[in-house]
Amino acid sequence: MKRYIMEHTYSIEAGNYAVAGEASSSIKGLLKKLGIDGGIVRRMAIAAYEAEMNLVIHSVGGSLTIKIAPDELLLISEDGGPGIADIDLAMEEGYSTAPEEAREMGFGAGMGLSNMKRCADEFNIHSDAGIGTKLQIKIYLK
Amino acid sequence: MQIREVARLLKADILAGSVNLDREVKFACGSDLMSDVLAFVEEGTLLLTGITNLQVIRTAEMIDVFVIVFVRGKVPANDVIDMANDRNITLMSTDYTLFEACGILYQAGLKGKS
Numbered sequence: 125m126k127r128y129i130m131e132h133t134y135s136i137e138a139g140n141y142a143v144a145g146e147a148s149s150s151i152k153g154l155l156k157k158l159g160i161d162g163g164i165v166r167r168m169a170i171a172a173y174e175a176e177m178n179l180v181i182h183s184v185g186g187s188l189t190i191k192i193a194p195d196e197l198l199l200i201s202e203d204g205g206p207g208i209a210d211i212d213l214a215m216e217e218g219y220s221t222a223p224e225e226a227r228e229m230g231f232g233a234g235m236g237l238s239n240m241k242r243c244a245d246e247f248n249i250h251s252d253a254g255i256g257t258k259l260q261i262k263i264y265l266k
Numbered sequence: 267m268q269i270r271e272v273a274r275l276l277k278a279d280i281l282a283g284s285v286n287l288d289r290e291v292k293f294a295c296g297s298d299l300m301s302d303v304l305a306f307v308e309e310g311t312l313l314l315t316g317i318t319n320l321q322v323i324r325t326a327e328m329i330d331v332f333v334i335v336f337v338r339g340k341v342p343a344n345d346v347i348d349m350a351n352d353r354n355i356t357l358m359s360t361d362y363t364l365f366e367a368c369g370i371l372y373q374a375g376l377k378g379k380s
């Protein structure tokens with residue numbers, strides 16, 4: 125088992141666009157304060173923000189967790205539904221089921237999941253339609 | 267190009283973050299798609315957009331963008347301006363369209379990054 129020296133969980137409310145991004149902002153601030161390399165902080169901030177926006181836009185609500193070990197960062201996004209029926213399709217750039225209100229804010233281009241994957245050294249997504257989605261994004265520190 | 271010069275060329279009003287007026291940007295990006303911005307925009311790039319909500323500030327914050335130009339005369343709500351001031355992000359508003367504003371800055375020597 126990996127030993128993480130620090131761990132923080134943020135609960136993310138569905139549809140609350142006014143605070144959407146606060147968790148990612150706080151994660152970014154934490155990583156910066158720990159003196160982690162700027163390029164890595166940026167990659168994790170982008171991944172966290174895309175994951176957070178997906179929780180706000182697409183899920184019924186969930187959580188974002190950041191875990192920090194000496195040699196890796198791990199971000200976990202978990203929600204309680206509605207799940208993704210076809211993950212391969214959801215991963216395609218340009219595929220989006222985002223509602224109009226998300227598009228008005230500049231989201232819903234269907235690039236979030238591929239952005240997260242691009243930022244990650246290891247990317248894992250598991251989803252059960254009707255149950256929920258769990259995402260894991262790992263970035264190596266060495 | 268100095269931020270001050272960007273504002274002059276675009277006849278733009280400074281709405282927030284006047285602390286950055288003497289700072290320089292080398293590149294600019296015009297987009298309304300925040301995921302595109304997150305994917306392709308490098309630190310310190312000037313962002314031009316027609317989107318004025320809080321998520322634009324959040325996006326800028328994640329990728330260390332410190333200056334945003336709102337086109338077509340758009341002005342964001344006060345909470346957006348407050349958030350930008352809080353994060354030392356410069357906001358300005360120009361009457362030019364996205365296409366025109368990008369053209370003016372490009373002609374004046376600011377480059378895109380592809």
Ligand SMILES: Nc1ncnc2c1ncn2[C@@H]1O[C@H](COP(=O)(O)OP(=O)(O)O)[C@@H](O)[C@H]1O
Pocket residue numbers: 174178179181182183203205206207208214215219220221222231232233234235236237238257301
């Ligand atoms: N947490 C989630 N819960 C349910 N569906 C999701 C979740 N995250 C992503 N999706 C689905 O995957 C699609 C693609 O996601 P993404 O690549 O982030 O693009 P976008 O958010 O712009 O639609 C979404 O439109 C949605 O249908």
Ligand SMILES: [Mg+2]
Pocket residue numbers: 174177178231232235236237
């Ligand atoms: Mg998304």
